[in-house]
Amino acid sequence: MSSKKLIGVDLGGTTVKFAILTLDGDVQQKWAFRTNILDEGQHIIPEIVDSINHHIDLYKMSRDQFVGIGIGTPGTVDLKNGTVTGAFNLNWKKPQALIEQLETGTGLKAALDNDANVAALGERWKGAGNNGDEVAFITLGTGVGGGIITNGEMVHGIHGAGGEIGHMIVEPEGYLCTCGNRGCLEQYASATGVVHLATDAAEEYAGDSKLKAMVDDGQEITSKIVFDLAEKEDDYLANEVVDRVAHYLGLASANISNILNPEFVVIGGGVSAAGEFLLSRVNAAFQQFAFATVRDSTTLKLAELGNDAGVIGAASLAKRFM
Amino acid sequence: MSSKKLIGVDLGGTTVKFAILTLDGDVQQKWAFRTNILDEGQHIIPEIVDSINHHIDLYKMSRDQFVGIGIGTPGTVDLKNGTVTGAFNLNWKKPQALIEQLETGTGLKAALDNDANVAALGERWKGAGNNGDEVAFITLGTGVGGGIITNGEMVHGIHGAGGEIGHMIVEPEGYLCTCGNRGCLEQYASATGVVHLATDAAEEYAGDSKLKAMVDDGQEITSKIVFDLAEKEDDYLANEVVDRVAHYLGLASANISNILNPEFVVIGGGVSAAGEFLLSRVNAAFQQFAFATVRDSTTLKLAELGNDAGVIGAASLAKRFM
Numbered sequence: 001m002s003s004k005k006l007i008g009v010d011l012g013g014t015t016v017k018f019a020i021l022t023l024d025g026d027v028q029q030k031w032a033f034r035t036n037i038l039d040e041g042q043h044i045i046p047e048i049v050d051s052i053n054h055h056i057d058l059y060k061m062s063r064d065q066f067v068g069i070g071i072g073t074p075g076t077v078d079l080k081n082g083t084v085t086g087a088f089n090l091n092w093k094k095p096q097a098l099i100e101q102l103e104t105g106t107g108l109k110a111a112l113d114n115d116a117n118v119a120a121l122g123e124r125w126k127g128a129g130n131n132g133d134e135v136a137f138i139t140l141g142t143g144v145g146g147g148i149i150t151n152g153e154m155v156h157g158i159h160g161a162g163g164e165i166g167h168m169i170v171e172p173e174g175y176l177c178t179c180g181n182r183g184c185l186e187q188y189a190s191a192t193g194v195v196h197l198a199t200d201a202a203e204e205y206a207g208d209s210k211l212k213a214m215v216d217d218g219q220e221i222t223s224k225i226v227f228d229l230a231e232k233e234d235d236y237l238a239n240e241v242v243d244r245v246a247h248y249l250g251l252a253s254a255n256i257s258n259i260l261n262p263e264f265v266v267i268g269g270g271v272s273a274a275g276e277f278l279l280s281r282v283n284a285a286f287q288q289f290a291f292a293t294v295r296d297s298t299t300l301k302l303a304e305l306g307n308d309a310g311v312i313g314a315a316s317l318a319k320r321f322m
Numbered sequence: 323m324s325s326k327k328l329i330g331v332d333l334g335g336t337t338v339k340f341a342i343l344t345l346d347g348d349v350q351q352k353w354a355f356r357t358n359i360l361d362e363g364q365h366i367i368p369e370i371v372d373s374i375n376h377h378i379d380l381y382k383m384s385r386d387q388f389v390g391i392g393i394g395t396p397g398t399v400d401l402k403n404g405t406v407t408g409a410f411n412l413n414w415k416k417p418q419a420l421i422e423q424l425e426t427g428t429g430l431k432a433a434l435d436n437d438a439n440v441a442a443l444g445e446r447w448k449g450a451g452n453n454g455d456e457v458a459f460i461t462l463g464t465g466v467g468g469g470i471i472t473n474g475e476m477v478h479g480i481h482g483a484g485g486e487i488g489h490m491i492v493e494p495e496g497y498l499c500t501c502g503n504r505g506c507l508e509q510y511a512s513a514t515g516v517v518h519l520a521t522d523a524a525e526e527y528a529g530d531s532k533l534k535a536m537v538d539d540g541q542e543i544t545s546k547i548v549f550d551l552a553e554k555e556d557d558y559l560a561n562e563v564v565d566r567v568a569h570y571l572g573l574a575s576a577n578i579s580n581i582l583n584p585e586f587v588v589i590g591g592g593v594s595a596a597g598e599f600l601l602s603r604v605n606a607a608f609q610q611f612a613f614a615t616v617r618d619s620t621t622l623k624l625a626e627l628g629n630d631a632g633v634i635g636a637a638s639l640a641k642r643f644m
Contacts, residue, residue, distance in 0.1 A: 162581065291503065
């Protein structure tokens with residue numbers, strides 16, 4: 001039996017996370033450092049290479065003990081050429097030969113995918129996806145991202161836009177999105193979307209509400225504040241906002257499921273910290289909008305891996321080198 | 323080089339269609355007979371078996387010249403057990419051991435899928451899908467069905483409901499669907515949906531319109547009449563109806579594409595006989611609702627195979643026996 005290892009790298013705008021995993025996906029070592037985006041981000045890949053080499057030495061391991069490296073990255077990935085474009089939060093203004101530099105620098109084989117997709121792969125493999133072949137993943141953070149796995153394979157589509165769940169239209173004449181369209185899920189279910197809904201709701205509401213008082217007072221509102229006011233203080237307006245967020249998330253989850261009938265729709269990311277309180281309401285909307293067979297066979301779940309989803313899913317990319 | 327053949331069977335509530343195809347998907351023989359749904363449909367499978375055996379003899383062929391049989395059927399298919407349940411238009415009240423009976427009766431291997439999925443496979447292989455690995459297919463008939471192919475494989479989902487595009491919710495508080503939900507695409511883009519929209523529109527409209535006059539006069543309206551009045555007579559109300567149909571179809575196509583980024587969304591079925599007139603309007607809505615990358619890489623197309631999509635796609639199922 002092989003005891004080879006996988007390396008997973010989760011490259012983000014703030015930190016780069018690393019992990020060494022067994023082939024079964026058990027994390028054996030983890031480390032991280034702050035992403036250095038100076039000088040158009042040209043230090044990022046060399047620093048990743050150095051860190052991997054350093055840790056292989058540190059753990060007194062050799063290269064032939066590793067199957068390879070998997071990396072999740074922001075931006076648009078070119079799977080065939082192993083390059084990344086448009087990762088603006090890394091300050092990468094030109095396409096980056098990520099795979100070539102990783103492989104040359106470490107002497108290991110490397111594979112990449114975008115950050116939302118590797119998080120989906122992580123949750124699918126070792127988290128809420130229960131290693132199933134049919135999993136949809138929605139991550140609610142500053143934006144809304146996602147990844148879709150059908151027949152056991154990640155869906156990239158013809159030009160890499162597979163899994164852009166945040167840009168499903170849930171309100172055709174709704175809020176303007178950064179993508180230029182109106183009514184994208186991202187505008188209602190991201191952290192900023194929740195705040196936008198809360199601000200607008202406060203403006204229209206005349207009744208008694210702490211949320212409204214805070215908005216009217218010019219205090220900074222976060223999605224966490226909205227969920228806390230709804231759950232812990234039973235604030236009327238905050239509950240209205242949570243219901244709208246849940247409506248749109250339930251509608252999107254149901255429409256994904258009505259066409260793909262996944263085993264699980266996994267909801268993760270910062271906003272999902274609201275946990276079962278949010279999930280139960282999303283599920284109510286999902287039940288309303290899902291087709292009968294789907295209602296009975298697709299299950300909504302909270303993500304289970306937190307920040308580790310990225311490194312675990314990234315590592316799973318390297319299994320192709322076995 | 324092998325010159326083996328495939329047999330495709332398209333089992334419908336009205337007719338059973340057959341074809342013998344080359345491995346490249348060229349149709350060499352076609353025949354059909356009326357579906358005999360008497361006696362709880364118990365004659366259907368034996369008659370299919372007899373017809374296949376008869377035609378193999380008729381064309382002076384032998385069983386070892388065939389790779390196998392693929393069949394598309396109404397109802398819910400159990401892919402693992404090769405059975406069909408709930409095919410009410412065949413009068414099948416109990417589960418049917420379709421594959422077992424076909425294989426025993428013909429001495430050939432057989433594979434099945436549901437009718438919408440085989441039509442999708444047909445269009446993907448030899449029609450508008452250009453043999454691509456990423457194709458979504460929407461069929462507009464009495465109902466709205468569909469099939470989704472990602473990474474070259476049909477998406478069935480965890481319980482066979484993959485591709486239920488007709489039950490995507492496009493109008494959350496809209497028309498009541500036969501499935502029990504409100505606002506399913508099927509209620510707006512099927513033949514009956516178009517008529518429903520036309521009838522309601524006529525009731526609310528006070529201006530000059532032949533469509534309105536026909537409705538008010540109690541004449542029978544069909545989706546064809548609505549499209550003809552819009553295209554050929556520039557009827558104001560009929561055009562409004564077509565625009566709404568196109569809006570919902572464009573919205574659904576865009577949402578499918580925003581999460582799957584297929585190469586093609588292929589629109590077929592009877593309603594799509596309206597052709598480019600309908601497609602151009604659906605495309606306008608699609609362009610409005612699709613995410614930028616998707617807008618640039620996913621193309622809406624009309625189906626190309628007409629009634630042959632079913633037998634061709636069904637035959638493609640038998641390629642697994644090569």
